[in-house]
Amino acid sequence: DGGITQSPKYLFRKEGQNVTLSCEQNLNHDAMYWYRQDPGQGLRLIYYSQIVNDFQKGDIAEGYSVSREKKESFPLTVTSAQKNPTAFYLCATQGVIGQPLGADTQYFGPGTRLTVL
Amino acid sequence: QKEVEQDPGPLSVPEGAIVSLNCTYSNSAFQYFMWYRQYSRKGPELLMYTYSSGNKEDGRFTAQVDKSSKYISLFIRDSQPSDSATYLCAITRYQKVTFGIGTKLQVIP
Numbered sequence: 369d370g371g372i373t374q375s376p377k378y379l380f381r382k383e384g385q386n387v388t389l390s391c392e393q394n395l396n397h398d399a400m401y402w403y404r405q406d407p408g409q410g411l412r413l414i415y416y417s418q419i420v421n422d423f424q425k426g427d428i429a430e431g432y433s434v435s436r437e438k439k440e441s442f443p444l445t446v447t448s449a450q451k452n453p454t455a456f457y458l459c460a461t462q463g464v465i466g467q468p469l470g471a472d473t474q475y476f477g478p479g480t481r482l483t484v485l
Numbered sequence: 486q487k488e489v490e491q492d493p494g495p496l497s498v499p500e501g502a503i504v505s506l507n508c509t510y511s512n513s514a515f516q517y518f519m520w521y522r523q524y525s526r527k528g529p530e531l532l533m534y535t536y537s538s539g540n541k542e543d544g545r546f547t548a549q550v551d552k553s554s555k556y557i558s559l560f561i562r563d564s565q566p567s568d569s570a571t572y573l574c575a576i577t578r579y580q581k582v583t584f585g586i587g588t589k590l591q592v593i594p
Contacts, residue, residue: 372528399580408493410586411573458528462582465534471517471577476528 372477391459399462491585508574517577
C-alpha cells in the first residue's frame with residue numbers, strides 16, 4: 369500500500385520541550401517537504417529536501433530542524449525556539465504526473481496536529 | 486503580488502447547487518494546473534490536474550483553464566454535503582509547485 373505516513377496524529381508538548389514529528393514514504397520520491405498550516409494562512413513551507421543528506425530552509429524555518437538520512441524518511445523537530453508551534457503540520461513528497469508532458473505535483477500525508485500546553 | 490491568488494471564502498451553497506471555485510495566477514510560464522481537496526484535519530488529496538487550456542471533466546467535477554486570462558476554475562455539479570471541504574489550487578512551473586490559500590466550501594443539506 370503506497371503512500372505517506374505521519375505520526376503521531378496528535379501531539380501535545382509542554383513549553384520548552386523539543387518534539388519530533390515523523391514522516392515516512394514508500395513512493396520512492398526523491399523530494400520531500402514540510403509545511404505548516406494555520407487557519408486562514410494556507411500552506412507555509414518550513415523545510416524541503418530534494419535528495420538524501422541535503423535539505424534547504426523554506427519560508428519559516430526558524431525554530432525547526434530536519435534530517436534526511438534515508439530516502440524514505442524526513443523527520444521534523446520543533447524546538448523550544450519556535451515561538452508559536454501550535455499548528456497542523458503536513459509532510460509531502462513530490463513526483464511526476466501526466467502524459468506525455470509530465471510535470472511535478474505533491475502528495476500529502478495525513479498530518480500531525482501539534483498543541484503546546 | 487502573489488503568484489497564485491485564491492479567495493479563502495467561506496462559500497456556502499445549498500445542496501444540489503453548482504459551485505464555482507477560482508484562482509488567478511501571474512506567471513504565464515506555469516505548466517500544470519491542479520486542484521486538491523482537503524477535509525478538516527486531513528491532508529490535501531489531489532483531485533484533478535490538467536496542463537492545457539479548456540475543460541477536463543471527471544464525474545461531477547470539471548476543471549477549466551484559461552491561459553490567456555491566467556484563470557483556472559473548478560466546477561462542482563449537483564453539490565453534496567460530502568463536498569464540504571477546503572479546495573486548494575496548485576500550479577507547477579518546472580519543478581516548483583505553488584499553492585493557493587484554499588477556499589472553504591460548505592454545502593448545506
